[in-house]
Structures are given as structure tokens and as C-alpha cells.
Amino acid sequence: MDLVNSMTPLKLTQFFIFFSIFFQIKVESETPKQFLKGFKANPDPQISNFQPLLTDSTGNYSLSFLRMDENQLNLAIIHVKSFETIWVANLTRLAKWADPTELHFNGSLVLSDSRSGVFWSTYTDGDRVWLSNTSNLQVQKVDNGVTSPSVLWQSFDFPSNTLVENQNFTSAMTLVSSNGLYSMRLGFDFFGLYFKGESGLGSGSDTGRIYWRHKALEAKADVMEDQGHIYVVLKSNGFLGMYQNESVPVDIESFNSFQQPVSGVRRIRIEPDGNLKGYFWDGSSWVLDYQAIKETCELPSPCGAYGLCHPGKGCSCLDNSTNYSIGGCSPPNSGEPRDLCGATYDLDHKRYKGLSRNGVELSNTELMDYKHMVSFEECQSACEGNCTCWGAVYTNTSGFCYILNYPIQSLVGVRDESKMGFFKMREGVGKDKRGVGFGVGVGLLCGAILVLGGVIGLGYYRYMKRKRERGVSGYVDDDGVVVGPYKDLGNASFRSIELIER
Ligand SMILES: *[C@@H]1O[C@H](CO)[C@@H](O)[C@H](O)[C@H]1NC(C)=O
Ligand SMILES: *[C@@H]1O[C@H](CO)[C@@H](O)[C@H](O)[C@H]1NC(C)=O
Ligand SMILES: *[C@@H]1O[C@H](CO)[C@@H](O)[C@H](O)[C@H]1NC(C)=O
Ligand SMILES: *[C@@H]1O[C@H](CO)[C@@H](O)[C@H](O)[C@H]1NC(C)=O
Ligand SMILES: *[C@@H]1O[C@H](CO)[C@@H](O)[C@H](O)[C@H]1NC(C)=O
Numbered sequence: 195m196d197l198v199n200s201m202t203p204l205k206l207t208q209f210f211i212f213f214s215i216f217f218q219i220k221v222e223s224e225t226p227k228q229f230l231k232g233f234k235a236n237p238d239p240q241i242s243n244f245q246p247l248l249t250d251s252t253g254n255y256s257l258s259f260l261r262m263d264e265n266q267l268n269l270a271i272i273h274v275k276s277f278e279t280i281w282v283a284n285l286t287r288l289a290k291w292a293d294p295t296e297l298h299f300n301g302s303l304v305l306s307d308s309r310s311g312v313f314w315s316t317y318t319d320g321d322r323v324w325l326s327n328t329s330n331l332q333v334q335k336v337d338n339g340v341t342s343p344s345v346l347w348q349s350f351d352f353p354s355n356t357l358v359e360n361q362n363f364t365s366a367m368t369l370v371s372s373n374g375l376y377s378m379r380l381g382f383d384f385f386g387l388y389f390k391g392e393s394g395l396g397s398g399s400d401t402g403r404i405y406w407r408h409k410a411l412e413a414k415a416d417v418m419e420d421q422g423h424i425y426v427v428l429k430s431n432g433f434l435g436m437y438q439n440e441s442v443p444v445d446i447e448s449f450n451s452f453q454q455p456v457s458g459v460r461r462i463r464i465e466p467d468g469n470l471k472g473y474f475w476d477g478s479s480w481v482l483d484y485q486a487i488k489e490t491c492e493l494p495s496p497c498g499a500y501g502l503c504h505p506g507k508g509c510s511c512l513d514n515s516t517n518y519s520i521g522g523c524s525p526p527n528s529g530e531p532r533d534l535c536g537a538t539y540d541l542d543h544k545r546y547k548g549l550s551r552n553g554v555e556l557s558n559t560e561l562m563d564y565k566h567m568v569s570f571e572e573c574q575s576a577c578e579g580n581c582t583c584w585g586a587v588y589t590n591t592s593g594f595c596y597i598l599n600y601p602i603q604s605l606v607g608v609r610d611e612s613k614m615g616f617f618k619m620r621e622g623v624g625k626d627k628r629g630v631g632f633g634v635g636v637g638l639l640c641g642a643i644l645v646l647g648g649v650i651g652l653g654y655y656r657y658m659k660r661k662r663e664r665g666v667s668g669y670v671d672d673d674g675v676v677v678g679p680y681k682d683l684g685n686a687s688f689r690s691i692e693l694i695e696r
């Protein structure tokens with residue numbers, strides 16, 4: 195009694211808050227449903243995957259510490275039953291899964307550690323943190339009794355690689371694949387997928403190169419210059435709608451289950467292979483319902499740099515003297531320069547080997563500029579003479595010459611021998627090392643063959659497993675090994691704007 199009497203009302207409130215959090219954690223042994231000021235949490239060293247901190251009212255989602263690369267930590271919203279990450283905080287750098295790392299709420303939700311300082315913060319002055327049953331994390335200001343709380347910050351405004359149903363995707367936002375290579379953005383009247391490339395990582399404002407685009411058909415409404423930016427919403431009816439002003443979509447991109455009721459919520463995600471996929475929850479797993487790019491070979495880099503993708507078959511290398519193996523066709527190009535113009539690349543000894551070959555094609559020519567040229571030789575020499583050019587692809591029936599001003603990724607192998615390409619193969623630092631130890635090389639080769647055998651076996655097993663699970667007849671393995679083609683899901687989907695009643 196004395197203790198309580200001696201407390202000021204403020205202290206009493208704090209005590210009560212502390213007590214209620216304590217009560218929720220200890221007595222219900224559950225994660226809390228909200229954070230109030232004073233909340234603190236540290237990573238538990240015993241936990242190997244994720245540590246729930248806050249759940250929504252259904253228990254479907256939780257805000258968690260997510261363990262990454264063994265000892266690193268990120269803050270994530272997780273779909274609990276599938277362990278799928280719906281959102282991650284965009285940290286300046288990853289935190290450590292160790293004691294000095296702390297999440298606290300003092301009006302701002304802050305991830306920090308006492309040595310490195312603040313990794314991430316909402317920079318707000320709110321009263322509580324709450325997770326909606328649609329996976330939207332919010333910092334709210336609670337005006338006592340007056341209407342509903344106002345939202346100061348919400349994770350829906352900062353998506354990472356995923357959008358859920360009814361989440362608005364605006365031109366201020368970017369979806370970025372978990373490996374940082376691919377992104378989705380809006381343009382004036384389209385949404386596009388962009389390849390940032392390894393050289394582009396962290397290089398500021400550069401959006402990268404577009405490899406897929408969905409332009410508004412404007413069947414029901416036109417995109418108007420003066421009506422502000424378009425935005426995209428994933429709708430419960432099974433489509434991505436493009437809108438300019440709320441009611442009427444300027445376009446829809448429909449899913450397989452378009453206009454069919456499905457059992458659970460939907461989401462789309464930009465995948466580590468650069469595809470955009472849509473899923474719905476069937477109560478026990480996520481069912482694939484949409485993919486922007488249906489053919490494996492049309493992905494931006496299914497076979498890696500200098501790879502050649504053969505539809506329905508798999509990968510080889512542009513340079514036919516190189517065997518396509520787990521490592522792909524070129525060593526990982528960390529620090530690959532953007533072009534061949536730098537001081538070390540000109541002078542007389544050009545640091546690349548020219549390679550010409552027939553039967554190659556680009557997968558996204560409709561998004562690329564070309565020049566008319568009378569011959570392949572002319573197209574090739576236009577590239578040879580320009581240090582920003584990494585390669586050129588020529589079709590002699592049309593006379594189109596496509597100049598590639600970016601490090602070469604995968605091309606598509608075709609039977610048509612009149613489609614020709616010229617490529618600059620970088621002869622990098624590795625060249626001198628090639629002479630070292632033939633024996634070592636043979637040993638590695640034998641090892642690689644064994645590993646390859648294992649990978650093929652495992653790949654086939656996983657392929658059959660996923661085939662059974664998803665009903666998709668092929669996929670790009672996590673290791674980047676093409677096991678088979680995608681089934682053309684597009685045949686099952688159809689675009690029918692008339693069906694939308696709005
Ligand atoms: C909350 O904590 C952060 C990090 O410790 C600090 O920078 C910020 O000023 C604090 N905010 C308030 C309102 O105390
Ligand atoms: C989610 O919350 C809303 C109210 O915020 C409610 O109407 C809806 O029924 C809830 N959905 C589920 C699945 O609990
Ligand atoms: C994360 O932050 C960086 C730097 O602030 C920014 O360039 C990047 O676009 C952000 N990523 C996302 C997915 O918003
Ligand atoms: C999305 O935008 C629409 C129109 O601007 C708005 O009415 C709606 O509340 C927004 N939804 C969310 C989840 O922010
Ligand atoms: C959310 O929870 C409800 C009730 O437990 C369940 O029926 C539903 O399938 C869950 N949804 C997801 C996306 O997990």
C-alpha cells in the first residue's frame with residue numbers, strides 16, 4: 195500500500211505498463227499484442243531462426259528478430275505458419291544477434307546497439323506499436339477516447355520484396371528482391387522490373403535496366419498527365435490493378451484465379467531470380483497463382499553472366515570452350531566495372547577477348563533500342579569501337595543491331611543461325627592464375643563432376659518434389675541451375691477487363 199501511495203501517477207502508469215507487458219509475456223507466455231513506451235527486447239542466443247516479439251490478433255503474423263547469415267539480425271514481419279518473410283526493415287547495416295542489440299519503443303521504434311548506435315528507427319513520437327491482421331506494422335498516436343488512433347508510421351509505406359492484398363504500391367516505393375539485384379517500380383503508365391546488376395549495387399540513384407514491363411491498356415480509363423501518379427494494388431479478386439484515381443482501374447494484370455474466390459489472402463513478391471510471382475494461402479501453403487515471366491529463358495539472368503539459356507533444356511556458355519557448371523560461365527564479377535573505358539582498359543592492350551557466335555538472341559528486344567545496320571560486321575565494329583559497349587546482337591533478316599551497354603548476362607540460344615552476337619569477354623585478373631597447377635585443376639574438375647552429379651540428383655529430387663507440390667513443371671533451382679522450363683501458366687490466365695464490375 196505504502197509503495198503504491200508514494201508513487202506519482204506517472205510512475206504508477208509506468209509500473210502498470212511494465213506490469214501488463216510482464217503479465218502478457220510471463221503469464222500467458224505469449225508474445226504481446228502491442229508495445230507501449232518502455233518496451234525493450236534483446237535477441238535470445240538460444241534461438242536459431244526467428245524470435246517473435248509482437249503478434250497480430252489472429253496470430254498469423256509476427257514482428258520478429260530474424261536471424262540471417264548465422265550471427266546477423268534483422269527486424270522482420272513473418273507469416274508464422276510458413277516462415278515466409280513478408281517485410282524486413284531497411285537497416286543501414288545488419289545488426290548482430292547478440293546482447294548489445296536491442297529493440298525498444300520510446301515513441302520511436304528503434305533498433306540499436308550500445309556500440310554501433312542506431313541501425314533503424316521510425317523517427318516518430320507515438321504511443322503504441324501495433325501489428326494489423328493484414329501484416330501492417332503501425333506506430334500510432336492514441337488520442338484518449340477520441341475516434342480511432344492516428345497512424346504516424348506504417349510498414350505498408352516501406353515495402354521490401356512483398357505486397358499483400360490491398361496494400362498500395364505508389365511511385366515513391368520500390369520492391370527489391372532479397373538479393374538486391376532486381377526491383378519493381380512504377381513509371382508514368384506502366385510498372386516495370388529492373389535489373390540492378392552486381393556492379394550497380396549500392397550505387398545510388400541508378401534504377402538499372404528494365405527487363406519486363408506491363409503497360410496500362412487503358413481500356414476503361416486513360417492515364418492523364420495532370421491526375422498525379424498511378425499506383426498499383428493487389429486485389430482480392432485475383433489481379434494487380436493499376437489506378438490513377440481510386441474507382442476505375444486504368445489496367446489490370448490478372449492471375450490464374452482471376453475472379454475466382456480463393457481460400458486465403460494473396461501476396462506478390464519479387465523473387466531472387468527477378469520474376470514477379472503471385473500466391474494465395476490455402477490454409478497450409480502458398481499456392482503459386484501468377485508469374486510475370488513465364489519462360490525461364492526470359493528471366494534476366496537464368497544462366498548467369500555470359501550464359502546461354504536453351505528453352506526447355508538448360509544452360510550452356512556463350513563461349514563454347516567453357517563448360518557450364520555450378521560456377522556458371524564467368525567468375526563472380528564483384529567489382530565489375532560498368533564499362534571498359536577506364537584507364538586500365540584502354541591503352542593498346544585491350545583487356546577483353548572478342549567472341550562471335552551464331553544462334554543467340556536477346557529475350558527482351560521490345561524494350562531495347564536498336565540501330566539499322568547492313569551487316570553483322572558493321573554491327574560488331576560499332577561495338578568494338580565503343581568502350582561503353584559490352585556486346586552486340588544482330589538479326590540479319592531485319593537488320594536490327596542491338597548494342598548492349600551493360601555487362602553481359604544470359605542470352606537465349608536459338609536454332610536460327612542468322613541471329614548473331616558479338617561479345618567482349620573480360621580477361622580479368624584471373625588470367626595469370628590460370629597457369630597455376632594443372633594437377634590442382636584436374637582434382638577440382640573431378641570434385642566438380644562428383645558435386646555436379648550430386649547436384650543433378652538433388653535437383654531432380656527437388657524438381658519432382660516441387661512439381662508435385664506446385665504443379666509447375668520446371669524452375670530455376672536456388673543454385674541457379676536450370677532444371678527445366680516453366681510450364682506456360684499464361685495459357686490458363688486470360689485478360690478480361692469486361693468481367694470487372696466496378
Ligand atoms: C528514443 O531512442 C533513440 C535512440 O536511443 C533516441 O535517439 C531518441 O531521442 C529517443 N526518443 C525519445 C522521444 O526519447
Ligand atoms: C481483421 O481485422 C478487421 C478489423 O480491423 C476485422 O474486420 C477482420 O474480420 C479481421 N480479420 C481476421 C481474419 O481476423
Ligand atoms: C533502403 O534504403 C536505401 C538507402 O536509404 C535506399 O536506397 C533503398 O531504396 C531502400 N530500399 C527499399 C526497399 O526501400
Ligand atoms: C490505399 O489508397 C487508397 C486511395 O488513395 C486509400 O483509400 C486506402 O486507404 C489506402 N490503403 C492503405 C492500406 O493504405
Ligand atoms: C489466419 O488465421 C486464421 C484463423 O486462425 C486462419 O483461418 C487463416 O488461414 C490464417 N491466414 C493466414 C494467411 O495464415
Ligand SMILES: *[C@@H]1O[C@H](CO)[C@@H](O)[C@H](O)[C@H]1NC(C)=O
Nearest residue numbers: 512513514515549550551552
Ligand atoms: C565453338 O565456336 C566456334 C566459333 O563460333 C566454332 O567454330 C566451333 O565449331 C564451336 N565448337 C563447338 C564444339 O561447337
Ligand SMILES: *[C@@H]1O[C@H](CO)[C@@H](O)[C@H](O)[C@H]1NC(C)=O
Nearest residue numbers: 576579580581582583597599
Ligand atoms: C558509345 O555508345 C554510347 C551509348 O550507346 C553513345 O552514347 C556514344 O556516343 C558512343 N560513342 C561513340 C564514340 O560512338
Ligand SMILES: *[C@@H]1O[C@H](CO)[C@@H](O)[C@H](O)[C@H]1NC(C)=O
Nearest residue numbers: 568589590591592611612613
Ligand atoms: C543472313 O545470314 C544467312 C546465313 O549467314 C545468309 O544465308 C542470308 O543470306 C543472310 N540474309 C540476309 C538478308 O542478309
